[in-house]
Structure formats: structure tokens, C-alpha cells
Amino acid sequence: MASGSVASPASPVTTKPTVYVVDDDASIRRLLSWLMEKEGVRVQSFANAEAFLEGFKPNGPACLVLDLKLGGMDGLGLQQRLKERGLELPVVFVSGTAQVPQAVQAVKDGAFDFVVKPFDYRKLVAVIRNCLDRSTEAHQQREKVEASQAHLSALTPREREVMDKVVAGKLNRMIADELAVSIKTVEAHRARIMEKLQVHSVADLVRLSMSATARLGFTLIVGPYGVS
Numbered sequence: 001m002a003s004g005s006v007a008s009p010a011s012p013v014t015t016k017p018t019v020y021v022v023d024d025d026a027s028i029r030r031l032l033s034w035l036m037e038k039e040g041v042r043v044q045s046f047a048n049a050e051a052f053l054e055g056f057k058p059n060g061p062a063c064l065v066l067d068l069k070l071g072g073m074d075g076l077g078l079q080q081r082l083k084e085r086g087l088e089l090p091v092v093f094v095s096g097t098a099q100v101p102q103a104v105q106a107v108k109d110g111a112f113d114f115v116v117k118p119f120d121y122r123k124l125v126a127v128i129r130n131c132l133d134r135s136t137e138a139h140q141q142r143e144k145v146e147a148s149q150a151h152l153s154a155l156t157p158r159e160r161e162v163m164d165k166v167v168a169g170k171l172n173r174m175i176a177d178e179l180a181v182s183i184k185t186v187e188a189h190r191a192r193i194m195e196k197l198q199v200h201s202v203a204d205l206v207r208l209s210m211s212a213t214a215r216l217g218f219t220l221i222v223g224p225y226g227v228s
Contacts, residue, residue, distance in 0.1 A: 015060025017132045021045040022052045022078065023067040023094070032065060035125055041132070049073035049081075058087060061135040063112070063128055068095040088138065090131050094119065148212035154196045162189040166202060167209045 019041050021032045029045040036043035046052040048070055064082075068075040075093055082089055090112040112131045115124055155163060158179075165175045172190070176183045199205050 016042050017061040017063070017136060018059070019043045019128055019132070020052065020056065020062060020064045020089075022047075022049060022064065022070070022075075024048060024070050025067070028067070028094075031121075035121060036128070039125060039129075041128075049075070049078035052078065053081065056087075058089070061132055061139050062089055063131040063135060064089050064091045065128065066091050066093055068093050090135050092124075092127055092131055094124075144211055148208050151197050151208065152212050155193060159189055159193050159196070162186060163193050163205065163209070166190060166193075167206050 019032075019036045021029055021036075021043060023029050023032070023045070024047055026047070029047070033043045033045050044055070046055065050072055052064075066075045066078060070078075073081070079091055082091075092112050093114045094117055095114070096117045112134070113127050115127060152160070152163075161179070162175060165178065170178075172183050172186045176186045179186070194200065194205070197205065197208055199208060
């Protein structure tokens with residue numbers, strides 16, 4: 001690899017999405033596991049929140065199907081624990097009753113959806129599919145951000161300073177005046193920046209810079225199969 005070059009951007013997500021089921025009802029765990037396997041989706045099930053926290057290994061797109069009421073730590077407690085650990089795992093809550101206050105709190109804390117038992121299995125599968133799609137999109141965005149940040153890390157402090165001024169729309173003469181250097185020096189910096197970042201225009205440079213500073217996270221929605 002040539003000196004000063006950086007790794008190519010990360011490839012799209014290839015890890016197979018996983019559905020995690022946490023429910024103290026063994027029949028529900030078996031049912032949801034069967035439904036997911038029938039859909040060709042990888043699934044892992046746990047009887048309680050503590051077992052999930054012990055066995056959960058973040059690895060690619062995922063969705064957590066979580067019972068609201070559990071022995072020991074309840075569903076809301078597990079959701080809060082995941083937030084405290086900085087784990088961006090979208091949650092679909094299920095509950096045996098339409099507990100409006102708990103549902104509202106779950107959504108405020110970032111739940112993807114809230115579904116009341118007994119549920120239409122086809123609709124629940126559709127909710128989980130949507131959840132996995134959003135998770136996959138978020139992971140792909142994260143990979144783009146990390147790739148852009150890796151490119152930017154190859155710049156020297158002065159090159160980064162010049163890049164920031166270029167992205168801000170300043171002309172070479174303005175940059176030269178502000179940095180007290182010659183225009184030729186600015187042009188040399190710009191050439192090295194474009195080469196290191198593997199971009200061919202200022203527009204590409206702006207897009208890469210924006211990608212590197214993009215805010216990550218899941219779009220939180222209340223689905224059509226929520227509390228009734």
C-alpha cells in the first residue's frame with residue numbers, strides 16, 4: 001500500500017440479523033423462535049433479563065423482543081440497562097395487557113414498538129422485520145461514518161485545518177491569508193488532502209466530512225400495532 005493511503009471504506013453489513021427474545025413464558029419463546037426460524041431469521045431466546053445480559057454479544061443488526069413483565073429485572077429495567085451501557089438495540093415490547101403508562105414510558109425511552117398479547121403473529125413478524133430493516137440501515141450508516149473517520153485520521157493537523165476551511169467554502173487566497181502561508185502551500189495541502197481521502201471534488205470532500213460527523217442512532221417510531 002502506498003505511503004499515506006488509508007484502508008478502503010467498510011463493506012456493507014454482512015452479519016446475519018439476529019432476533020433476541022426475552023420472555024419468562026417458555027411457550028412464547030418457543031413460538032417466537034419457531035416463527036423467526038420459519039422466516040429464515042436467526043433467533044436466540046432467554047427466560048429473563050439477567051440471562052440475556054450475560055449472554056448478549058453485540059454483533060451486527062438485531063432486534064430485541066422483550067416481555068414487559070419478567071421475574072427479577074422487568075422489561076423497562078432491561079431497556080434502561082441497555083441504554084446505560086450504550087447499546088443501540090431496538091426493542092419491541094410485548095405485554096399481556098394494554099398498560100398505557102408503561103407503554104408510553106417504553107416509547108419515550110426509545111422502544112421501537114409496543115405489542116399487546118394475544119397478537120396477530122403475521123403482524124408481529126412484520127413489526128420485527130421492519131425493526132431489523134431499521135437496525136441494518138443504522139449499522140450500514142455507522143460503517144460509513146467509521147470509514148469516513150478512518151480516512152480523516154490520515155490527515156495531518158495542518159491538512160485537517162485546511163480541509164475544514166475548504167469545506168466552509170473559503171477560497172485558496174482566503175485560506176492562505178488566514179494561515180499566513182502562500183497560495184501554493186494551500187494548493188499543495190489541498191492536493192494531498194484529495195489524494196489521501198480519495199475524493200475528486202470539493203463536493204465529495206464536503207460529503208465525506210458530513211458523513212464523518214453524522215449523528216448515529218435508530219429512528220424511533222410507534223408502529224401500527226401498539227397499545228389499543
